[in-house]
Amino acid sequence: MAQYDYDLFVIGAGSGGVRAARLAAELGAHVGIAEDYRIGGTCVIRGCVPKKLLVYGSRYAGEFEDARGFGWTCEALRFDWPTLIHNVRREVDRLNGAYTRTLEKAGVDRFLTRASLLDRHTVKLAERDETISAKTILIATGSHPFIPDVPGKEYFITSNECFELEELPKSIAIVGAGYIGMEFASIFAGLGVTVTVLHRGDQILRDFDDDLRDGLAAALRNRGVGLRMNADVASIEKEGDGVRINLKQGDCVIADLVMAATGRLPSTMGFGLREAGVELGWNGHIVVDENSKSSVDNIYAVGDVTDRMQLTPVAISEATALAETLFNDTPTSVDYGFIPTAVFSEPEIGTVGFTEQKARDMCRMVDIYKNSFKPLRATVSGRDEKMLMKLVVDGETDKVLGCHVLGHDAAEIVQMAAVALKLGATKAQFDATMALHPTAAEELVTMRQRWEPPAPIAGSDAAA
Secondary structure, three states: OOOOOEEEEEEOOOHHHHHHHHHHHHOOOOEEEEOOOOOOHHHHHHOHHHHHHHHHHHHHHHHHHHHHHOOOOOOOOOOOHHHHHHHHHHHHHHHHHHHHHHHHHHOOEEEOOOEEEEEOOEEEEOOOOOEEEEEEEEEOOOEEEOOOOOOOHHHEEOHHHHOOOOOOOOEEEEEOOOHHHHHHHHHHHHOOOEEEEEOOOOOOOOOOOHHHHHHHHHHHHHOOOEEEOOOOEEEEEEEOOEEEEEEOOOOEEEEOEEEEOOOEEEOOOOOOOOOOOOOEOOOOOEOOOOOOEOOOOOEEEOHHHEOOOOOHHHHHHHHHHHHHHHHOOOOOOOOOOOOOEEEOOOOOEEEEEOOHHHHHHHOOOEEEEEEEEOOHHHHHHOOOOOEEEEEEEEOOOOEEEEEEEEOOOHHHHHHHHHHHHHOOOEHHHHHHOOOOOOOOOOHHHHOOOOOOOOOOOOOOOOOO
């Protein structure tokens, strides 16, 4: 029987890799892990966590303005970017240390260097002469920002570099209108930066519910964010201390910085995966089965490096299931149904389940319940804002298929609504739940009137 240095060797110490390594070690496996940047991965080091801290920071200008309506006098306000970014980096350092100590406590051997495969059982560490053998190998290398291939692409920054800015620009152009683009547009706008979003599609946030897309677009424009739809970047040139973004439509946008927020690609290049026989998919992702196993039966992959949902809790769940299956003799699978997600824009989006369009494509009958209203707080603060609550319901079974919220604390609301949808709650059960008053979330259990689209005007194309 072959002898290996490790029962499990993990390449990539992000949320998924760290979880799998720790659990496997706690279950008695001899585990090693390699990471060529910092332990914690994208989410902890330069993604979800530092981004959410910037979101909090960017909202204070609005909070101070709202305070006036409640009797508070806020004079001589001044924002200092170096203070905010220093404190964010300090928290990232703390989390990096916490993740490192978690691995140490579990007895996981750590290698802070790049690792690659020489074959299905052999790992080469970049800074060591010898190789390491492992019975099972897990690839958890995550993803990286995609940079559009246009002339002048070297002028792009990405979400990674946003956390390294030593000073704020006066203006920024953001190419792309997915959740990353919308979040950073909100952050920069909240901090006083002039923001222009350039998107080649006809509306922001593709694949989100249309009411959320339209509602957020209107709110961002109301806050002064420039949204340029159907705008294709042709090239980027240096313009003084900034850049000129030339559009295929013939005009241009000038800004201090230009950011690419055009999606992320699985990080699979340069790890020896093809050489080891691992099948890669259409965008370079590792092809895996329902148990996260690749085409090579001892090599597995979890998280963003696969073509599944690019969400930290999903990577953690996949890693947990893998450790239970392989090292605790407890076959475990991940249920990808009704996974909640959020866009930490201003206003915020929380969503779970099917969009209205997806439900109509799948179901014979769909009932829609929705309400747009001014939240109680805004009635005194004077802020021009609306909140949207929407339920998508199967008209035959009465099951709630989707819950979509736009507004303050949307993500917090939807996290709990996701429990109900996961359990198969019906609209009648929502209705039978007592409201918690006065809250915005009570709308989810008090909406009784089905929404009907407005009748087409006689003589219009829709009525023809």
